[in-house]
Amino acid sequence: MPDTLVALYIFVLSCFIGYWVIWGVTPSLHTPLVALTNAISGIIIVGALLVTGLDSVGTVAELFGFIAVLLASINVFGGFLVTNRMLAMFKKKDK
Amino acid sequence: MEISANTQAVAYLISAILFILALKGLTHPASARRGNYLGIAGMAIAIIATLLGSEVQSYGFIIAGVAAGAVIGTVLASRVQMTAMPQLVAALHSFVGMAAVLVAIGTYLNHDAAGTLNPVMMGELSVGIIIGAITFSGSVVAFAKLQGLVSGAPVKFKGQHMLNAAMAVATILLGIHFGMTESMTSLVLMTLIAFVLGFTLIIPIGGADMPVIISMLNSYSGWAAAATGFTLGNLLLIIVGALVGFSGAILSFIMCRAMNRSIINVVFGGFGSESGGEVSAAGEAAQKGVKSASVDDAIYWMEDANKVIIVPGYGMAVAQAQHALKEMMELLEKRDVSVKFAIHPVAGRMPGHMNVLLAEADIPYDHVVEMDEINSEFPTADVTLVVGANDVVNPAAKSDSSSPIYGMPILEAAKSRQIYFLKRSMNPGYSGVDNLLFYQDNTSLIFGDAKDTIEGMVTALKGGGH
Numbered sequence: 001m002p003d004t005l006v007a008l009y010i011f012v013l014s015c016f017i018g019y020w021v022i023w024g025v026t027p028s029l030h031t032p033l034v035a036l037t038n039a040i041s042g043i044i045i046v047g048a049l050l051v052t053g054l055d056s057v058g059t060v061a062e063l064f065g066f067i068a069v070l071l072a073s074i075n076v077f078g079g080f081l082v083t084n085r086m087l088a089m090f091k092k093k094d095k
Numbered sequence: 096m097e098i099s100a101n102t103q104a105v106a107y108l109i110s111a112i113l114f115i116l117a118l119k120g121l122t123h124p125a126s127a128r129r130g131n132y133l134g135i136a137g138m139a140i141a142i143i144a145t146l147l148g149s150e151v152q153s154y155g156f157i158i159a160g161v162a163a164g165a166v167i168g169t170v171l172a173s174r175v176q177m178t179a180m181p182q183l184v185a186a187l188h189s190f191v192g193m194a195a196v197l198v199a200i201g202t203y204l205n206h207d208a209a210g211t212l213n214p215v216m217m218g219e220l221s222v223g224i225i226i227g228a229i230t231f232s233g234s235v236v237a238f239a240k241l242q243g244l245v246s247g248a249p250v251k252f253k254g255q256h257m258l259n260a261a262m263a264v265a266t267i268l269l270g271i272h273f274g275m276t277e278s279m280t281s282l283v284l285m286t287l288i289a290f291v292l293g294f295t296l297i298i299p300i301g302g303a304d305m306p307v308i309i310s311m312l313n314s315y316s317g318w319a320a321a322a323t324g325f326t327l328g329n330l331l332l333i334i335v336g337a338l339v340g341f342s343g344a345i346l347s348f349i350m351c352r353a354m355n356r357s358i359i360n361v362v363f364g365g366f367g368s369e370s371g372g373e374v375s376a377a378g379e380a381a382q383k384g385v386k387s388a389s390v391d392d393a394i395y396w397m398e399d400a401n402k403v404i405i406v407p408g409y410g411m412a413v414a415q416a417q418h419a420l421k422e423m424m425e426l427l428e429k430r431d432v433s434v435k436f437a438i439h440p441v442a443g444r445m446p447g448h449m450n451v452l453l454a455e456a457d458i459p460y461d462h463v464v465e466m467d468e469i470n471s472e473f474p475t476a477d478v479t480l481v482v483g484a485n486d487v488v489n490p491a492a493k494s495d496s497s498s499p500i501y502g503m504p505i506l507e508a509a510k511s512r513q514i515y516f517l518k519r520s521m522n523p524g525y526s527g528v529d530n531l532l533f534y535q536d537n538t539s540l541i542f543g544d545a546k547d548t549i550e551g552m553v554t555a556l557k558g559g560g561h
Contacts (some may be wrong), residue, residue: 002265004215007325007333014334017115018341023240025121027440027465030181030346030447032131033121034313037342037428040114040134043335044194046145047323051201052160061204066156068197073164073192074171081172081185081520083131086123089177089454090124091459 032086039079045072098147106144107331113137114335118342124460141331166288171286177455178412181309181445185238185395186499188255188312192230192293196286199223214274216326223322224282225289229317233470237308240297241444245304250444255299256363262292300361303409307350307361314343317370346446353440353466355492385521388539390551393480393515398556400477402433404469406506407449409443410483410519414429417456420482423549424458426556437469437479437506439487466506476511481519483545489530500528514538517545 025033045068052065098106114137119128145151175183199220206212239245269285272278302306321336323329329411351358359399397403405424411417424434436458442449453463464472473479480486488508491498507530516533518540532538 003328004325007324007328007330009435010330011321011325013335013336015341016184018118018338019345019436020346021118021338022342023114024119026123027208027349028438028447028450028460029121029124029127031451032127033118033444034184034309034346035180036117036121036131036134036417037313037317037339038184038191040117040193040335041281041320041339042137043114043138043141043332044191044320045321045330046141046200046329047146047198047202047320047327048160048194050150050327051144051198051205052156052445053146053153054205055152058448061201061208061276062156062198064204066160068158068201069157069160070164070167071194071197072353075164075187075190075194076142077165078172079168079169079181080131081169081439082136082137082175082183084128084300084455085172086177086180086451087124087128087131089451089457090127090460091454092124092459 019022029087029090032083033077033088039083042072042075042079043045045069046070076092096147097149098144100148104146106140107329107392110137110144110386111331111334113140114338118338123275138159139259146531152387155519177451178415178453179242181305181448182238183444184309184445185241185312188389189231189234189238189311189314190230191316192227192234192319194321195227195316196231196312198323199227199326200282200286208278211279212257217274217277219322219325221273221282221285223319224238224286225266225270225467226315226322227319228286228289229293229296230312230319231232231310232290233297233315234293236297237305237312240302241305249301250298255295257510259292259295262295264286266292296362299363302444304361306360306441306448307347307354309445310343310346310350311358311362312343314340314347317341317343322420350441353504355500355504364541369515381485384538385533386539388515388541390541391538392546393478393541394552394555396433396513396515397478397480398430399425400427400432402435402472402476402478403458404435404437404473404476404479404508406437406439406479406481406484406488406508407453408439408482408484408487409448410446410485410517410545411482412443412448412452414483416546416549417452417458419546419549419553420453421456422459422553423556424462426553430556435464435469435472436558437464437466437473437508439466439484442484442487463502466504472509473507473510478515479508479511480548481514481516485530486528488532489532490535491528508532509535512537516540517548521546524553 048068104448114135117130117134120126240247266289269281273281317336317339324332415546492500492505
């Protein structure tokens with residue numbers, strides 16, 4: 001099976017996982033869900049690292065890669081941190 | 096230290112599992128924080144495994160980029176106000192979109208230099224660029240609207256949909272041309288048109304439809320990551336992209352269902368506007384046969400009630416009234432009044448917006464109830480207090496088949512014994528539809544800033560009431 005087809009298999013099956021997992025999320029946590037998926041989509045940083053870290057890169061590609069690493073890192077750090085901040089506020093009645 | 100491709104693949108698999116468990120954690124507030132930590136672990140593993148792999152050889156730019164991003168991200172996340180969460184999310188979406196575009200172009204440049212381009216890869220990276228660019232400029236527009244940099248009102252012009260369709264076709268044709276000829280000009284043109292398209296797609300959408308738009312752009316940012324995964328042959332990106340893409344798609348669906356509108360209708364509709372003159376509120380109200388009441392009237396009913404339901408809307412967020420509401424809730428509970436908050440799925444500017452604001456004010460989440468659950472409780476509520484919401488309690492959605500909001504699921508506030516609306520003016524909700532609930536015999540309107548009004552109620556309750 002060619003690599004692209006394997007990738008397609010993985011993609012389609014992941015869509016099913018996404019479908020079932022997300023329907024289970026409680027509506028009260030929809031804002032944290034958006035923030036968390038935002039942080040997780042910072043996974044694009046992996047692509048940015050691969051572009052930037054290539055030994056033989058020309059200056060333009062390296063520059064693009066650098067900006068991509070920067071933007072994706074903002075997402076990763078900002079996304080997880082803000083999600084944590086929000087989730088810390090969701091409390092049960094304790095008094 | 097360098098790890099083999101196989102070790103890296105296993106690390107990516109672990110990382111993917113951790114991300115799935117992270118999302119799963121959001122099933123309940125009690126497990127949610129653990130979920131977030133699992134997500135952080137997944138991300139750390141993915142980044143470390145990538146850095147240790149054989150493809151990454153130079154680290155200078157990477158360290159600089161991550162360090163700067165960490166500082167900016169940390170500052171943004173720790174300073175942002177909870178009311179500004181939709182803006183932050185829009186900004187972060189735009190970063191993912193831009194990163195996807197840059198990664199795709201960088202990949203093209205690298206492979207071009209190495210002479211290893213092939214049509215499949217170029218097709219994949221075209222898709223990544225188109226989705227990424229639309230995500231970027233669309234999110235920038237959403238950010239500008241939410242932040243109030245531009246008017247939240249829909250911007251419409253003649254031939255808009257035709258123009259968008261033409262641009263969409265053009266990006267696809269240019270992408271195909273690029274794949275066949277490796278033409279740099281096609282690549283650049285395609286990218287530029289996609290940026291413009293993201294812009295023109297979002298400007299016709301009004302501020303109150305933002306919950307759908309935020310969800311949709313959330314979805315796009317996932318698909319952009321997945322497309323990048325196809326380009327790079329990176330399975331982790333594909334898995335995570337699909338998870339995020341579906342998450343956003345499901346949220347968009349839930350938001351549309353809560354408004355009884357199709358996604359097509361939201362994207363092309365340009366529903367209503369938010370502007371409108373603030374004609375002397377009480378005067379106009381009297382004209383229309385609406386009763387207005389004072390803070391004391393409402394307190395008179397609330398302090399002896401068994402059950403009070405509060406319906407918060409975007410107006411509560413604007414007035415920052417959530418902290419005052421919490422104080423009022425405590426004072427009422429001291430008098431053995433049960434207080435609950437009823438949440439409509441599209442209240443606010445993003446999915447779950449009200450829940451976060453109420454949580455910020457330390458209101459326990461078991462007091463905050465979703466629409467389907469609370470609707471059966473309205474008939475037993477002595478008082479329903481509507482704070483900055485409007486369309487979501489309009490009975491016209493059930494009774495008037497000619498109304499634009501007909502069929503939209505609503506909070507059945509109309510069935511409670513007494514209804515008090517806190518309103519700034521007689522302006523209708525974003526749909527521009529008159530609210531039938533205003534004219535009901537047991538409904539009264541209290542005009543003024545929501546926060547001031549509630550603080551007035553708090554003072555009255557502290558003073559011992561009547």
